Each structure stands twice: as structure tokens, then as C-alpha cells.
Amino acid sequence: MSELLQVQHLTGGYSIGRPVLHDVTFDVRPGEMVGLIGLNGAGKSTTMKHILGLMEPHKGKVQLGGSTVAEATEAYRASLAYVPESPLLYDALTVREHLVWTATAYGVPRDVFEQRVEQLAAIFHMEQHLDKAAQHLSKGMKQKTMLMGAFAVRPPLYIIDEPFLGLDPLGIRSLLRYMSSVKEDGAALLVSSHILSTIEHYCDRFVLLHQGRVISSGTVEEMQAQFTAQRGVPAEARIEELFYAWVGTDEHAEGALGGGVKWES
Known part of the structure; x- marks a missing residue:
């Protein structure tokens, strides 16, 4: 399955010389839902703004359907729909x-x-x-x-930021069912949410951001294997437990990068 959205070695932010994102790489394929997860300030919204073409990368690039927003502006923007948090x-x-x-x-x-x-x-x-x-x-x-x-x-791609805020339980159920149906029809979805226990059952893969870096990505099973090997997390741990194990303390985050970077809280 070829990638619809490709984020390649993206470094970017609001000020040159002070990037928010550091070498972020991931993709989203047709017919799948990818969860973009992380703490507040991890860089999720900044990543989405770069994908939307609202911010220009310092380094790296974002391609949708094989083109950047600069190369095919009209086709690029027509290929996605964005639902903001507010x-x-x-x-x-x-x-x-x-x-x-x-x-x-x-x-x-x-x-x-x-x-x-x-x-x-x-x-x-x-x-x-x-x-x-x-x-x-x-x-x-x-x-x-x-x-x-x-x-x-x-559109081929939906970018949805915190979709459940303000929705009642019936609205959440309706939304999840409809997102599943458009995914089955071949659309791609990039969804950011803090309600990990809910999106775990609907997302095919996850991208875990912390302090602007991807510290893990893949299916729940792939992340379980990685976390079990590197952090001693139980093999059956769910996405919420994996999240806490890796970003709950600076030591976990530092360990994800081999101890070579000290992050500020």
C-alpha cells in the first residue's frame, strides 16, 4: 500500500533557529487511521500546521499524493479536510x-x-x-x-484534532462509527486525541511525539514489543500504559533517545 501522506525528516516551528519539531518522520496510508499522540506541547498541532501548509519546514518536507503544497497548491489543499480542536x-x-x-x-x-x-x-x-x-x-x-x-x-485525507471535545457519548459513538466507515472506503485519517483508551480500538497505528521528536511509532503490537525490550513494560500493556511508561518522566523520554538529550519539562 503506497503512502498518501509522507512527513519526511521534518524540522520546523515558529522561529528560525528555535525549532519545535526535530526530524519528524511518519506516513499515513489510504484506508488507515493513524493516532498522533503526545503530551500538551509535544508538537502535535505544529505538525498538523505543517501538513496543512500553514507553516514552512526549516528542513525536510511534507508530501500529499506525492507533491508538496508548493508544488501543487490547489490539488494539495483539495486533498485534505481539517477539523481543529476548537x-x-x-x-x-x-x-x-x-x-x-x-x-x-x-x-x-x-x-x-x-x-x-x-x-x-x-x-x-x-x-x-x-x-x-x-x-x-x-x-x-x-x-x-x-x-x-x-x-x-x-477528501482522501482527514486531519482531525481532538475530535471528541464537546461531544456527548452518543456523538462520540456516531463519530467513531463514521470515521471507521470512511476509512473502509479508502480514506486516510490522522487523528490527535488524549483519549487513548478510545482511539486505541480504532487506530491502525500510532505516532508518539515527545518534545517535538517521534520516540515511537507503529501498531500497538509493534510498540508493545519495542517497549518490552527497551523499558521492561509488560508485553500485554495497552497504548495508555505504553504512553505513560515513555513520557511520564523525563528519564523515560531521555532513554528513548539513548540518554543523549536532556529535555526540559
Whole structure:
């Protein structure tokens, strides 16, 4: 299976000479969900901004479909949809108007769009709220509006940052089921979340960031084998236990790099 998204030796951040990310490398393939995990400040959002083309790498590159954003700007941006951690909506626009605006930007045909909106509104229990202005929506409804916009355009890649914030249990279940369905249809998903016990059952692989470096990546089984060999973690440990074992203290993080780097907390 060829990679859709390739992050290759990415070093970057907000200031030249003071990178947030250090030689970050991973990929996301069609038909899989990859969990990007780490503590607050680990570099997850900065990584996503580089993937979105909002930041230029100091070193390395990000390719989507074999091209960087500079090489094929329009095709690159049309190949992904992004759902941020905090919903970004216009107060005066209704849910439906937001969805129409998004679909128009991506060139989705009207009849296809209307069918998708009807389906998504039912899945996320938003049928009665499509014509409400954003200023009258709850936080959870705003999050659902962002998610519906992303899913309505059906890009090859979804980048979703903390998707469960503000959602009730029913909304979380609906979201997880729908993410699984688009993955089965061949889409790729890069999902960042602190709710490790939930995404463990849905992600195919994980990328563990700490202080801007990838300290482990792979399936749960591959990470279990690595952590058992290097840290003495029980072989049956789940992703949440593996996470704590490696980033719970500076000593764990330092050990991941062979003891050659001292990280500040």
C-alpha cells in the first residue's frame, strides 16, 4: 500500500533557529487511521500546521499524493479536510450555510452534497438544527458542524484534532462509527486525541511525539514489543500504559533517545 501522506525528516516551528519539531518522520496510508499522540506541547498541532501548509519546514518536507503544497497548491489543499480542536464558525451563518460554503469551495456537486448532508445530519442527530445560526448552537453542535463539513467533501485525507471535545457519548459513538466507515472506503485519517483508551480500538497505528521528536511509532503490537525490550513494560500493556511508561518522566523520554538529550519539562 503506497503512502498518501509522507512527513519526511521534518524540522520546523515558529522561529528560525528555535525549532519545535526535530526530524519528524511518519506516513499515513489510504484506508488507515493513524493516532498522533503526545503530551500538551509535544508538537502535535505544529505538525498538523505543517501538513496543512500553514507553516514552512526549516528542513525536510511534507508530501500529499506525492507533491508538496508548493508544488501543487490547489490539488494539495483539495486533498485534505481539517477539523481543529476548537470549532471555527461564523455566528450569523446557519449550519446548512456553513456546509454549503464548504462544499462549494471543494466543488462538490449540489445533488451529491444534498444527499450527504441529509445522511450526516441523521448520523450526528442534527436534523433539527440545520437552519440554526452558529451563535445559537452548543459547543457540541458546533463541533458536529465542523465534522459534517469535513465529511461532506470526502477528501482522501482527514486531519482531525481532538475530535471528541464537546461531544456527548452518543456523538462520540456516531463519530467513531463514521470515521471507521470512511476509512473502509479508502480514506486516510490522522487523528490527535488524549483519549487513548478510545482511539486505541480504532487506530491502525500510532505516532508518539515527545518534545517535538517521534520516540515511537507503529501498531500497538509493534510498540508493545519495542517497549518490552527497551523499558521492561509488560508485553500485554495497552497504548495508555505504553504512553505513560515513555513520557511520564523525563528519564523515560531521555532513554528513548539513548540518554543523549536532556529535555526540559
